[in-house]
Amino acid sequence: MAEVIWGLATSHVPSIGAAMDRGKTEDASWKDLFDGYAPARAWLAEHRPDVAIVIYNDHANGIDLDVVPTFAIGTSDHYDVADEGFGKRPVPDVVGHPELSLHLLESLVDEGFDLTVFQELDVDHGLTVPLSVWTPDPGEAWPCPVVPILVNVIQYPQPTAARCYALGQALGRAIASFPQDLKVGVLGTGGMSHQLAGARAGFINPEFDAMFMEAVETDPERLTALSRQDYVREAGSEGIEMIMWLVMRGAMRAEVTKVHSHYFVPASNTAAAVALFDNRAPATA
Amino acid sequence: MAEVIWGLATSHVPSIGAAMDRGKTEDASWKDLFDGYAPARAWLAEHRPDVAIVIYNDHANGIDLDVVPTFAIGTSDHYDVADEGFGKRPVPDVVGHPELSLHLLESLVDEGFDLTVFQELDVDHGLTVPLSVWTPDPGEAWPCPVVPILVNVIQYPQPTAARCYALGQALGRAIASFPQDLKVGVLGTGGMSHQLAGARAGFINPEFDAMFMEAVETDPERLTALSRQDYVREAGSEGIEMIMWLVMRGAMRAEVTKVHSHYFVPASNTAAAVALFDNRAPATA
Amino acid sequence: MSSPTAGAPTGGGRVDVPGTPIFDGATSRRGIRMNKMFMSLRTAEARERFTADEAGYCASFGLSAEQQRAVLDRDWQAMIDLGGSIFYVYKLAMMDGRSMQYLGGVFTGTSEEEFLAALRAGGRRG
Amino acid sequence: MSSPTAGAPTGGGRVDVPGTPIFDGATSRRGIRMNKMFMSLRTAEARERFTADEAGYCASFGLSAEQQRAVLDRDWQAMIDLGGSIFYVYKLAMMDGRSMQYLGGVFTGTSEEEFLAALRAGGRRG
Ligand SMILES: [Fe+3]
Ligand SMILES: [Fe+3]
Incomplete structure (x- = not known):
């Protein structure tokens, strides 16, 4: 059976990728963010999974608005890095894991999650920036194959936080029932608070973010009780994408151990954060 | 509030449309089928809804295999009739009802159905043949606007019968909560038993079809207990599309009154059927 | 483990019926280039290009050698075996x-x- | 009426927060031609065609007169008001x-x- 060994929550702001691609990580405006990644990266380098599941959303790069799926999964063996309008990021294309993708699809549909299947998909910064946060220097290839799971967070009505958490719980069961022994890392991406448009553009809410960061570790059910209105009001119209962290969290055990977290304002217009959770029961003393 | 006034279950075999388009409905091989439609058409002509919801699947005309949604809804004000490879059917394009579409979408997503939204969609025989079964001579326009709801019945894993029925029940609640007074007709399309490929091609199962026809009226829950394996074995690999009748049935009252039904073998390779149900409580005597 | 969804716990699972091809995810992955080619044949212009140079048309869609052979030979069973969906394969049959x-x-x-x-x-x- | 789905009964409903545009279905319907035009600007070739004839390029995507005016005038607020999604509008901003x-x-x-x-x-x- 496959096992989730860790969960990594991280913002996927494009400028984080751009700062890395352009060698600006030591600049004054970025150094604290990247220094904050270091302990997570060091731990992750020691805990390499066989496959990673990345929960993310597309931003007008791989999917157009004529088709807007609430939840989708890629089943390909290869995902091209999208050209978002300024050339492809200088990072490797993404290798897929179709066998795991199809197993997850079948399990999730059988549990009543109405996934859309992408057999072809270009992946944008929503997926590649989290891979870069994890692995700054991938060389020729990312550390392992990836299964992309997409969530509609852009067009109302987004799935509820409770539905995202339920999807994560079903995902955890689906992973556990995969017949092969695989170590799995799960990435929940996006957030934290931010708003790009409107008179409230530039909105950041560190109190809400702190509450969310604490609760996602210790009391995720609390976050499932919040409505769309709560998320948009407290986290901003784009901060609602934090519901994707709940998919990751749902796939993990009730008790997880935080390895490291870091919070930084601003990455572009966003409160950027990283939080890494160990999913294996603490070793008995 | 909107109200479902009737449910119409009907096969959507392309040759039924072709027979109508080519004036062959009086031919020996077709006459019994079209005579069987007459009582339903007569009743429907007296019970015209303000909007119709058509549950159907696409057949390689409006959607390609790179994106396969389990459940989807169209939200457009206009759906072109697809050219399936032999010219467009000589029938009107389909007018949409975006306000109802968006209301249904919001209600269904809030109830935990993970719909995909189609803002643009060409509709194929899966949708237009049922409209022709209902209205053989539409003239310039179909009787009312249409909301298309699509179900993946072509690529395993299809949604379960139970999930389709649950979608229908939620659809019924969503219709009831629409703020405008609208009379709604619901069409569940596809079936009955048939199989197009494999050594079992040409398979027809009238006993299963008779059981299904009876149970969809009086005991639909019984049909939700059947597995994918049951449907494919008993109804054929394409007959599984009868799960779409359950979406229609779920949107209706527990007790419905059958107005008319008819069963005919073969329309092409298919056991063709029509079944019309009145959803309004019988008038008190 | 709770029951997460109405309409979920019953009815799932794999399908295996003798004499019955199941168009599942693995099959669809195998056939996607060929099925996309079949779907393209909805337009008269594509049908003309296909007819003018069947092998070249297949190659432009990235069909495997086996798939291309099945198409050129009109080996309908092989098209299904190599990942064709009957609804897609039928586009070619209609053309013929x-x-x-x-x-x-x-x-x-x-x-x-x-x-x-x-x-x-x-x-x-x- | 039963509870049909775990994760369903809580958390839904409409969103209304002052100063916060909500990109809902009606907005997306209004903006789809314009948003598709913005998305097309990911390729250098499209950016060149747009630059050579902004009005003609907008017309080829079927923008409304108001939307076209907003684009040509770089009236960013109007683009949002007329159905632009910020992620799509941003493609034009990047170009500029x-x-x-x-x-x-x-x-x-x-x-x-x-x-x-x-x-x-x-x-x-x-
Ligand atoms: Fe995002
Ligand atoms: Fe069909």
Whole structure:
């Protein structure tokens, strides 16, 4: 059976990728963010999974608005890095894991999650920036194959936080029932608070973010009780994408151990954060 | 509030449309089928809804295999009739009802159905043949606007019968909560038993079809207990599309009154059927 | 583990019925280039280009050598075996003026007439 | 009426927060031609065609007259009001060498520098 060994929550702001691609990580405006990644990266380098599941959303790069799926999964063996309008990021294309993708699809549909299947998909910064946060220097290839799971967070009505958490719980069961022994890392991406448009553009809410960061570790059910209105009001119209962290969290055990977290304002217009959770029961003393 | 006034279950075999388009409905091989439609058409002509919801699947005309949604809804004000490879059917394009579409979408997503939204969609025989079964001579326009709801019945894993029925029940609640007074007709399309490929091609199962026809009226829950394996074995690999009748049935009252039904073998390779149900409580005597 | 969804706990699982091709995810992955090619044949312009150079047209869609051979030879069973969906394969059959009953004859090892007669007699039984 | 789905009964409903555009279904329907045009600008070839004839390019995507005016005038607020999604509108801003902080200044009635300073000071509060 496959096992989730860790969960990594991280913002996927494009400028984080751009700062890395352009060698600006030591600049004054970025150094604290990247220094904050270091302990997570060091731990992750020691805990390499066989496959990673990345929960993310597309931003007008791989999917157009004529088709807007609430939840989708890629089943390909290869995902091209999208050209978002300024050339492809200088990072490797993404290798897929179709066998795991199809197993997850079948399990999730059988549990009543109405996934859309992408057999072809270009992946944008929503997926590649989290891979870069994890692995700054991938060389020729990312550390392992990836299964992309997409969530509609852009067009109302987004799935509820409770539905995202339920999807994560079903995902955890689906992973556990995969017949092969695989170590799995799960990435929940996006957030934290931010708003790009409107008179409230530039909105950041560190109190809400702190509450969310604490609760996602210790009391995720609390976050499932919040409505769309709560998320948009407290986290901003784009901060609602934090519901994707709940998919990751749902796939993990009730008790997880935080390895490291870091919070930084601003990455572009966003409160950027990283939080890494160990999913294996603490070793008995 | 909107109200479902009737449910119409009907096969959507392309040759039924072709027979109508080519004036062959009086031919020996077709006459019994079209005579069987007459009582339903007569009743429907007296019970015209303000909007119709058509549950159907696409057949390689409006959607390609790179994106396969389990459940989807169209939200457009206009759906072109697809050219399936032999010219467009000589029938009107389909007018949409975006306000109802968006209301249904919001209600269904809030109830935990993970719909995909189609803002643009060409509709194929899966949708237009049922409209022709209902209205053989539409003239310039179909009787009312249409909301298309699509179900993946072509690529395993299809949604379960139970999930389709649950979608229908939620659809019924969503219709009831629409703020405008609208009379709604619901069409569940596809079936009955048939199989197009494999050594079992040409398979027809009238006993299963008779059981299904009876149970969809009086005991639909019984049909939700059947597995994918049951449907494919008993109804054929394409007959599984009868799960779409359950979406229609779920949107209706527990007790419905059958107005008319008819069963005919073969329309092409298919056991063709029509079944019309009145959803309004019988008038008190 | 709770029951997460109404309409979920029953009815799932894999399908395996003798004589019945199941168009599942692995099959669809195998056939996607070929099925996309079939779907393209909806337009007259594409049908003309296909007819003018079948092999070149197949190659432009990235079909495997086996798939291309099946298409050029009109080996309908092989198209299904190599990942074709019957709804997509049928686009090519229509182009050739072949009916679904002709294909049924091919799949069952009988003639179109015999297949049609079996349907008219109430269909074949599993 | 039963509870049909875990994760369903809580958390739904409409969203209405002052100063916060909600990209809902009606908005997306209004903006789809314009948003498709913005998305097309990912390729250099499309950007060149757009630059050579902005009005003609807009017309080829079927923008409304108001939408076309908003695009040609770089009226960013109007693009949002007329159904633009910020992620799509941003494709045009990038072409023009404008940052998301520039847009933030436009939306909040301040300069890019002031907007950036507010972010650096911890962000704006609702
Ligand atoms: Fe995002
Ligand atoms: Fe069908």
